[in-house]
Amino acid sequence: SQKIEQNSEALNIQEGKTATLTCNYTNYSPAYLQWYRQDPGRGPVFLLLIRENEKEKRKERLKVTFDTTLKQSLFHITASQPADSATYLCALDPGGNNRLAFGKGNQVVVIP
Amino acid sequence: DAGVIQSPRHEVTEMGQEVTLRCKPISGHDYLFWYRQTMMRGLELLIYFNNNVPIDDSGMPEDRFSAKMPNASFSTLKIQPSEPRDSAVYFCASSLSGQGSYEQYFGPGTRLTVT
Secondary structure, three states: OOEEEEOOOOEEEEOOOOEEEEEEEEOOOOOEEEEEEEOOOOOOEEEEEEEOOOOEEEEOOEEEEEEOOOOEEEEEEOOOOHHHOEEEEEEEOOOOOOOOEEOOOEEEEEEO | OOOOEEEOOEEEEOOOOOEEEEEEOOOOOOEEEEEEEEOOOEEEEEEEEEOOEEEEOOOOOOOOEEEEEEEOOEEEEEEOOOOHHHOEEEEEEEEOOOOOOOOOEEOOOEEEEEO
C-alpha cells in the first residue's frame, strides 16, 4: 500500500541549531514533493517544492533534499528560531492532476 | 486577496443532523480541494474539482458525504446524516494550474463536532 511517513515524535531543538525532518514514502513515484507548515488552528501553508530531477532546494533558512532512490526527502531549518515552532507536513503528487497526498506531519519545538 | 474563505469556523451539531460547510476559493484558481484532518488519519483528500467539475471523489468516506461546486467562486460539502465519527477539521484549498508550483492555498478550516 502507499504510505508517506513522518516522525510522530515532536522534535525539540535549541534555538540557533539546525532542525532536520524526514519524509519517507513507499509505492509512489512522485514528480515532485512539497513541504507545508501548519500552526495550531490554521490551515497548512506552502513552503517549498522540489522536483524529482532536483537534489536540493533552498529558500532563506530552509533547505530540502529529495532522493528518489531512497524515496526520502529531508527538510532542514537552519539557525532555528522560536517562531519556527510548528508542524511541518510533506506532500507529494500521487500521479498528476494537481492533487496531493500528505504525511501526518512532524512537530518542531524550538526552545529559546 | 482575502485568501480561501471557509464558513462556519466552528460547527457543533447533534448526530443525525445535516451539516453544510462552505468554501470560497481564491479568485481565478481553477482547482478546489476538500480535505479532512484528524489526529489518527492526518490530512485526507475527500474530493477535488477542476473548473467546477468533480474529478475524483474516491476519498469521500460514504454516501452521507456530498460536495458541489455550482460556480467558480463557491463550493459546499454536505454531511447528511452526520455521525460522531465525522468530527474533524475540514479544510478547503484552491490552486492555479499552469504555474508549475502546484502550490495549494488552504482556508482556515471548519472544526466540526458531532455529539
